Amino acid sequence: MGRAALAEQKTAISYLRVSTARQGASGLGLEAQREAVSSFASSRSFSVLTEYVEVESGKNAARPQLAAALAHARKVKAVLLIAKLDRLARSVAVLSALMESGTDFIAVDLPEANRFMLHIMGAVAEYEREQISTRTKAALAAAKARGVKLGSNSQVLAQSRIRDAVKFAQAVEKSEGDIFRNRSLTVRQIADALNARGVATREGGLWSAGNTGRLLARLRLRDPS
Incomplete structure (x- = not known):
């Protein structure tokens, strides 16, 4: 493998996500994600060209910054680095779309995960999100029934x-x-x-x-x- 190809493999784009506008404005959650990506990139000799920050719920499949990050990564033949798999999505649909995009990506909390493992982890994250939503709705309904x-x-x-x-x-x-x-x-x-x-x-x-x-x-x- 030539030096040019090796250099291309070591180029990366960073993608970070927070769930609310308040988190995005305050930096809540971003600094830890940024540090995780930076540490991983340094340990694997990746050069991070730039980062894309999304302020969006994990269940929402509309991800303009993710789309922009993927387009950039494809253009420069870079790897997309994500701090944690659940920061990418709590939706199997979003994860599947990324896996079919043709762009290499690494969740730095699971760098050795294969496609099967990523599908399982994505399904678990989606299930947990749905369970939290169900429990919250049940608790609110019970509270409302008590007159709260x-x-x-x-x-x-x-x-x-x-x-x-x-x-x-x-x-x-x-x-x-x-x-x-x-x-x-x-x-x-x-x-x-x-x-x-x-x-x-x-x-x-x-x-x-x-x-x-x-x-x-x-x-x-x-x-x-």
Whole structure:
């Protein structure tokens, strides 16, 4: 394989997605995605030409920025890099359309995944989205049947969840303060340090760049991610 072909293979376009205009304006979620793509690109010697940012629900198949990113990638024969598969879509239709586009893409959280695995992961993400929607509708219907004013109740529930998340973030910071005081650490390095110490997330899982970025945002230590 010639040098020109090898160089083409190492060229990449980055695609990031957030779900709401508020997230897009604040940068919420973008910084962690950007760092994940950057770290992967550096480790695999990819040169990222540019990034495309989409502000759109995961269930929506209309993705103008994704279409633009794909067109750019095809034009320059680049690979499309995505931070996480669920940032691409929570819809099998969107994922299938991308896989049939003829453009190579890599979800950096699953870089070795083959087409079959990607289809399965996309189906699981879509199923989870549908289940969340179903549970939310059922909870709202039950609350309405009890005479609860849904608008105010939803706000109360949202505020309660935020308070709980902030309290948890503060507890982690208090117990692992040296990690958070080291401002030279990246979000990914903080996540790795917490995992190495056996500190679990609020859901009892492992830390990633995404949930660590959200924890940092709650602590207001750096720009929301």
